[in-house]
Amino acid sequence: MASVDAPFSHGLPAGIGMTTTEAPFIEQARADGRLYIEQPYELYSEENHETWRQLFSRMVPLWERNANRHFLKGIEQLCLDPNAVPRLEEVNNFLRPLTGFSAKPVSGYVPGYLFFDCLRNRDFPTTITIRRLDKLDYLPEPDIFHDIAGHVPMHTDKAFADTLVRFGECARTAAEIVSAISDHDEKVRRLDSIIRAMARFFWFTIEFGLMREPSGELKVYGSGLLSSVGEIEYCLHSPDVQRYPIQLEWVINQYFEINHYQEILFIVNGFDHLFELVGELEVWMKEGKLNNVSGGEPVVNKEDLDSFLTAQVGA
Numbered sequence: 001m002a003s004v005d006a007p008f009s010h011g012l013p014a015g016i017g018m019t020t021t022e023a024p025f026i027e028q029a030r031a032d033g034r035l036y037i038e039q040p041y042e043l044y045s046e047e048n049h050e051t052w053r054q055l056f057s058r059m060v061p062l063w064e065r066n067a068n069r070h071f072l073k074g075i076e077q078l079c080l081d082p083n084a085v086p087r088l089e090e091v092n093n094f095l096r097p098l099t100g101f102s103a104k105p106v107s108g109y110v111p112g113y114l115f116f117d118c119l120r121n122r123d124f125p126t127t128i129t130i131r132r133l134d135k136l137d138y139l140p141e142p143d144i145f146h147d148i149a150g151h152v153p154m155h156t157d158k159a160f161a162d163t164l165v166r167f168g169e170c171a172r173t174a175a176e177i178v179s180a181i182s183d184h185d186e187k188v189r190r191l192d193s194i195i196r197a198m199a200r201f202f203w204f205t206i207e208f209g210l211m212r213e214p215s216g217e218l219k220v221y222g223s224g225l226l227s228s229v230g231e232i233e234y235c236l237h238s239p240d241v242q243r244y245p246i247q248l249e250w251v252i253n254q255y256f257e258i259n260h261y262q263e264i265l266f267i268v269n270g271f272d273h274l275f276e277l278v279g280e281l282e283v284w285m286k287e288g289k290l291n292n293v294s295g296g297e298p299v300v301n302k303e304d305l306d307s308f309l310t311a312q313v314g315a
């Protein structure tokens, strides 16, 4: 017998919406303390799908002109539907055989160590809500467009995927290093500096990195840029942006602000280059060179610190 509850799911009416900051499903998951969740696909509203459609269609020509070649190949390989919010399961069916990575749905912010540890295990914490249709350029927090259209296409590339895993190993090394420090204040002080260095490095590469292609052209690979209709061309062409070949000592000491277009960006020569740099970051960490990076943004919050302090490492 068909149940009267058939069109309902999770106690919520189908199509109620999965809009950023307005999704009852997410509020409930957070209230229950559930960080890792499933994607309740039937809850997306028509408006949510329309948002995806509009975001995707306006980015396609911008990607063709400005995105790095690995991203463009990845977009093809993932067979993303331009007309509907993607089902993570379907994305993963294309992605997993290529690099072992998969998109893992989460209910919100993933504290630092847990985030990096997911990467180490080839899981990418993925937001499943989508921004409001009437505010396409306002992003109070990451959404599924940023995560799936901005990040995941590059996870199809082996060198990039291996780089993310290496970030995860770096975080583990950080947790191991500080676990050996007995003085609590010193442990927290050093961890604060190491996390700030890692967050800056991640920001100026994975989120806002530029790449010099073998042809000599400058292209975008940072996901914050690849998911921004305004910044993707601004970052490459505006005279107000400074663009420099990446230098580790600079990046780890360079503050950043998240509420405006970036004024300083760093260029890598490819994902093999990036992979080497993350390895170097780990060596520097072991040598103590991340213990006293310059102050300023980003502020490391208690949740991030605690995630490292309570990490199960060693043994």
Ligand SMILES: [Fe+2]
Pocket: 142, 146, 151, 207, 223, 224
């Ligand atoms: Fe991101």
